[in-house]
Amino acid sequence: MDLKDKQEVVKNSRFLDSFKFAFKGVLTVFQEERNMRSHIVIGSIVLVLCLFLNLAVNEWLWVIFSISLVIIMEVWNTVIENVVDLAAGERYHPLAKKAKDMAAAAVLMTAGFSVVVAAIIILPKLWQKLF
Structure with missing residues (x-):
């Protein structure tokens, strides 16, 4: 590990560094996780669809909350998978599999x-628009 890598492991000494590393994390999960890209695409499609459905403020909040929660959970799933892989190395361990499966289950x-939220909020409005 060179000096630059060691500096990234140390606690952030400057406030702006926290944002820099956080955005680096967002970029990394987006680049490396196919499921994250899928969640972003589906969430974006839902948001565009909602623009045409005249949602109330509280409906927007539920839709945005559910999309955000899926994205946040995907980040945590990736974190757990990476930490488990780091700890387990090349060895198979049933607890490692269990942890990764439970993170994916979350x-x-x-x-x-999110599908339930969409069924309650979006489907009735879409049905009214189409029929």
């Missing part, structure tokens, strides 16, 4: 929540 459950 994303799946959150995505399910």
Whole structure:
């Protein structure tokens, strides 16, 4: 590990460094995780669709909340997978698999929540527009 890498491991000494590293994390998860890109695309499509459905403020809040929650859970899933892989190395361990499966389950459950929100808020409005 060279000096630059060691500096990145140390606690952020400047406030703006926190933002720099956070944005680097966002970029990394977007570049490296196919599922994150899928969540972003689907969430964007839903947001564009909602622009045409005249949502109330509280409906917008639920839609944005559910999309954000899926994205946040995908980031945490990626964090857990990376930490487990780092700890396990090349060895297989049933607890490593269990942790990774549960992290993926959290994303799946959150995505399910988002589908329920969409079914309650978006589908009736879409139905009215189409028929």
